[in-house]
Amino acid sequence: MSRPGRDDAPDRLYTLTQGRSRSGPDNPFDLVTLVVAECAPVTGMQSEHAAILRITESPTAVVEIAAELELPVSIVRILLSDLLAAGRVSARHPRTSAVYDPDILEQVLVGLRNL
Amino acid sequence: MTPPLPGDRTDGPRSPLTVPLLTAVLAALAVAAAVFAGPEPARGALAVTGTVAGLLLCAAVTVADRAVASARAARTRLDTVTEDLGRLLKEQNRLTEEHTAELARLTEERTAERARLTEEHTATTDRLTEEHTATTDRLTEEHAAHVARLDARLREAESARAAALSATANAAGRMQALATGMLADLRAMEDKHHDEEVLADLLHLDHRTAQAGRLADSVAVLTGARSGRRWARPIAMESILRGAMGRIGGYQRVRAHSASDTAVAGHAAEGVMHALAELLDNAANFSPPTAEVHVYVEEVPSGIIVSVEDSGLVMSDVQLRRAERAVSGESTDLGGLTGTRLGLAVVGRLARRYGLKVSYRPSARGGTSALMLIPQELLVTTGASAPESTGTAPAATSSATTARAGEATATTATAPAGEATTTPATTATAATAAIAARTAPAIPSEEPAAAAARAADRPAPPAEPTAEPTSAGLPRRRSSRTKPAPAAPDHRHDPVPEHESAAPDGEAPPLVLPRRRRGRTLADAERTWSAGRTADPRPAPTAEETRARTARFSSFRRAVRPTTAAPTGDDAPARPATAPTAPTADDVRAGRDTDTPPAAQNNPTTPEGDTTS
Numbered sequence: 177m178s179r180p181g182r183d184d185a186p187d188r189l190y191t192l193t194q195g196r197s198r199s200g201p202d203n204p205f206d207l208v209t210l211v212v213a214e215c216a217p218v219t220g221m222q223s224e225h226a227a228i229l230r231i232t233e234s235p236t237a238v239v240e241i242a243a244e245l246e247l248p249v250s251i252v253r254i255l256l257s258d259l260l261a262a263g264r265v266s267a268r269h270p271r272t273s274a275v276y277d278p279d280i281l282e283q284v285l286v287g288l289r290n291l
Numbered sequence: 292m293t294p295p296l297p298g299d300r301t302d303g304p305r306s307p308l309t310v311p312l313l314t315a316v317l318a319a320l321a322v323a324a325a326v327f328a329g330p331e332p333a334r335g336a337l338a339v340t341g342t343v344a345g346l347l348l349c350a351a352v353t354v355a356d357r358a359v360a361s362a363r364a365a366r367t368r369l370d371t372v373t374e375d376l377g378r379l380l381k382e383q384n385r386l387t388e389e390h391t392a393e394l395a396r397l398t399e400e401r402t403a404e405r406a407r408l409t410e411e412h413t414a415t416t417d418r419l420t421e422e423h424t425a426t427t428d429r430l431t432e433e434h435a436a437h438v439a440r441l442d443a444r445l446r447e448a449e450s451a452r453a454a455a456l457s458a459t460a461n462a463a464g465r466m467q468a469l470a471t472g473m474l475a476d477l478r479a480m481e482d483k484h485h486d487e488e489v490l491a492d493l494l495h496l497d498h499r500t501a502q503a504g505r506l507a508d509s510v511a512v513l514t515g516a517r518s519g520r521r522w523a524r525p526i527a528m529e530s531i532l533r534g535a536m537g538r539i540g541g542y543q544r545v546r547a548h549s550a551s552d553t554a555v556a557g558h559a560a561e562g563v564m565h566a567l568a569e570l571l572d573n574a575a576n577f578s579p580p581t582a583e584v585h586v587y588v589e590e591v592p593s594g595i596i597v598s599v600e601d602s603g604l605v606m607s608d609v610q611l612r613r614a615e616r617a618v619s620g621e622s623t624d625l626g627g628l629t630g631t632r633l634g635l636a637v638v639g640r641l642a643r644r645y646g647l648k649v650s651y652r653p654s655a656r657g658g659t660s661a662l663m664l665i666p667q668e669l670l671v672t673t674g675a676s677a678p679e680s681t682g683t684a685p686a687a688t689s690s691a692t693t694a695r696a697g698e699a700t701a702t703t704a705t706a707p708a709g710e711a712t713t714t715p716a717t718t719a720t721a722a723t724a725a726i727a728a729r730t731a732p733a734i735p736s737e738e739p740a741a742a743a744a745r746a747a748d749r750p751a752p753p754a755e756p757t758a759e760p761t762s763a764g765l766p767r768r769r770s771s772r773t774k775p776a777p778a779a780p781d782h783r784h785d786p787v788p789e790h791e792s793a794a795p796d797g798e799a800p801p802l803v804l805p806r807r808r809r810g811r812t813l814a815d816a817e818r819t820w821s822a823g824r825t826a827d828p829r830p831a832p833t834a835e836e837t838r839a840r841t842a843r844f845s846s847f848r849r850a851v852r853p854t855t856a857a858p859t860g861d862d863a864p865a866r867p868a869t870a871p872t873a874p875t876a877d878d879v880r881a882g883r884d885t886d887t888p889p890a891a892q893n894n895p896t897t898p899e900g901d902t903t904s
Contacts, residue, residue: 186526186534186564188474188501189481190494195543197491220550223529248481250490 189251192224199253204260207249209267210235211256224255225264232265314352318345460516463507470504471520498537505538508565509637520561525554525671528588528595535567541575541584549588552672553595559645559669566641569634570599570649570661578603578658585656594666601658611651611659618642618649618661645669 190197199205212235217226224245231244242252259265322341329337477497484490511517526534528551536542555563574584578601589596606614617635620643642649646666654660 185530186522186537186560187530188494188497188533188537189478190498191533191537191542195494197494198487220548223527248490249485250487 189248192222192247193251193254196254197250199250199257203253203257204267205238205253205256207237207239209238209269211238211241211265211267212236213265215264222255225259228252228255228259229264235268310356311349311353315345315349318348321345456514460511460514463511463514464516466507467504467511467520470500470507473500474504498542501538502540505565505568508561509569509633512565512637512640513633522557522560524557526557526560526564527552527554531555531560531564531567532586532588532597534564535571538564538568539572539575541580542571544575544580544582545571545584545586547586547588549586551588551590551595553590554671555665556669556671562641562645563647563665563669566638566645566647566649567597567599567663569638570663573634574599574601574603574659574661577601582658591664592667594664594670597663597665598660599663600654600656600660602654602656603658605653605657606651606659614651618651620644 205211211228211232213229213232215229217229221229224247227245228241231241236244238252238256239249241256242249245252247255256265256267260267318341322338322345325341326334326338474497477493477500481490481493481497484493528549529547531554532547532549536545536547539545571584571586578584582602585600587598587600589598614635618638620639620641638649641647642663646669648664648666650662652660652662
């Protein structure tokens with residue numbers, strides 16, 4: 177585990193979601209769901225919501241949002257479902273055909289090796 | 292006339308009658324003889340004359356006789372009086388003598404009595420004086436003994452109190468350290484486990500631990516120990532509110548209304564959070580279990596007012612006054628503590644320490660409202676956070692135009708500083724090179740070795756020369772110079788709290804590119820690969836190599852994310868912009884490998900775990 181004192185922020189995760197730790201059963205977000213902001217952040221929003229809206233000005237995967245915010249994916253999914261319920265973001269699943277192209281996968285492998 | 296004495300009476304009644312009668316007889320004989328012897332014609336005249344003469348003679352004889360008798364009586368009385376006088380004189384002499392004798396006797400007696408009494412008095416006085424002295428001495432001794440005993444007991448009590456206080460403070464500090472460590476562990480676990488059930492349990496534990504930590508903080512504050520955690524950078528108001536909420540049981544009932552972009556200075560953030568948590572806890576505990584507690588943040592010229600309004604019981608005037616006195620921090624003795632009501636005393640201590648002003652008033656929501664004024668000197672405006680990151684970066688040297696690129700270079704600039712304190716000479720040289728490159732314009736006379744020594748002494752020297760010549764002229768915070776790597780300026784601040792038990796300067800700074808998990812993943816992959824190839828630190832790659840590598844990386848990213856390739860205009864320029872400093876970053880990263888904490892190496896909390904799960 178990390179050393180004491182390396183905790184990163186004073187606000188605990190449960191305060192971000194008002195104590196919710198489970199997203200609803202109809203939560204449409206999985207790790208690769210692409211999220212696009214539908215509006216700009218407004219004053220008075222929770223800072224994570226505002227940050228999500230800024231990140232998702234271009235379509236961004238849930239897992240990337242989580243990495244950007246340095247939050248667990250489950251927490252981000254709850255935040256995203258809040259935003260979705262408010263109509264501030266929309267979600268769509270990525271096209272999958274390109275990802276499974278063997279050429280590209282090979283290129284990726286070669287690129288990784290060369291790094 | 293004095294009364295006739297007894298001697299005078301013996302012949303008194305005889306002589307006045309006998310003498311005149313005898314005279315009268317004689318005179319009558321003489322007259323009768325003369326008349327018979329005288330011529331016849333003259334006998335008549337002779338008888339008359341002889342009778343008259345005889346009468347006169349009788350009268351004279353009577354008077355003479357009376358006079359003789361009186362004289363004799365007077366003489367007798369005179370003798371008697373003379374005798375009485377002598378007797379009286381004798382009597383007087385006798386009485387005088389007696390009086391004199393009596394007087395002498397009484398005088399003697401009196402003198403004797405007086406002497407005796409004087410002696411007795413003296414003796415009594417001496418005795419009493421002695422007794423008094425003895426008693427006084429005894430009492431003085433007893434008093435001194437009492438005082439000494441009380442003194443000893445006072446000293447004992449004080450030392451016992453001090454020992455108890457310091458033991459309590461020590462225990463509280465250890466509990467704080469434990470709680471802090473547990474919170475950090477829990478946060479790491481929350482990042483590690485993505486099962487929602489596990490996460491829920493972890494969050495529950497997190498909440499409990501945060502409350503336990505608050506209790507330990509309270510005890511530490513009451514015992515006068517310093518707060519267990521110090522934040523290295525200002526904490527935004529939203530985080531302050533949420534940090535306070537997270538430490539109380541009923542945080543879900545708290546509604547925070549804050550649009551303030553102000554932050555609390557790092558040194559006071561923990562205290563403000565703690566005080567606010569206590570106020571929130573009070574408000575939540577003394578209101579119905581379903582009622583909400585509202586927190587409002589209002590900016591005023593003298594600072595920020597945080598008002599905590601509940602809709603619970605209205606406090607009476609006496610309660611209000613008592614609460615006001617408790618939170619005023621005027622009394623610092625522990626005597627008034629009741630054991631169950633620590634909160635207000637803690638608030639009072641914190642208010643005194645940090646200059647907060649707390650007051651109570653009836654709330655418009657029907658309950659009580661607690662107002663806390665955070666003074667201006669504890670506040671930092673976070674509007675400068677975005678310019679701050681560009682200001683920290685040596686923007687003049689690179690072609691960085693976006694704020695994010697500036698941050699990336701700032702990361703490379705500040706990272707070696709902390710690194711040089713822990714890593715051996717191999718990485719120290721790389722750090723020295725980086726520092727020399729940074730500090731050369733500002734301190735040209737210093738040799739790299741001196742710069743390295745400076746880096747070893749002070750964690751963040753490069754930030755200082757770069758901070759001064761910034762032409763932006765924006766006010767900058769001191770604490771921002773020492774923070775290792777600024778996170779994204781708009782969200783999710785990543786302050787590194789310094790803990791007392793941990794060596795703050797000896798710790799390695801966070802990862803070199805903490806903002807980008809993707810980059811970090813790639814870096815780690817590259818690190819493991821290169822570590823397998825060469826055990827020793829690689830030589831610094833040239834700029835061309837780096838540029839080529841960066842280009843490969845960009846194409847890789849484009850290939851992986853075809854849909855986001857076009858709009859990632861903010862990401863793409865960031866990579867080439869860091870190219871001039873990338874060798875340094877690589878070195879640092881390679882150097883970090885030898886110093887990476889074991890936690891990052893042998894457990895799955897490393898970023899690979901995040902992205903692959």
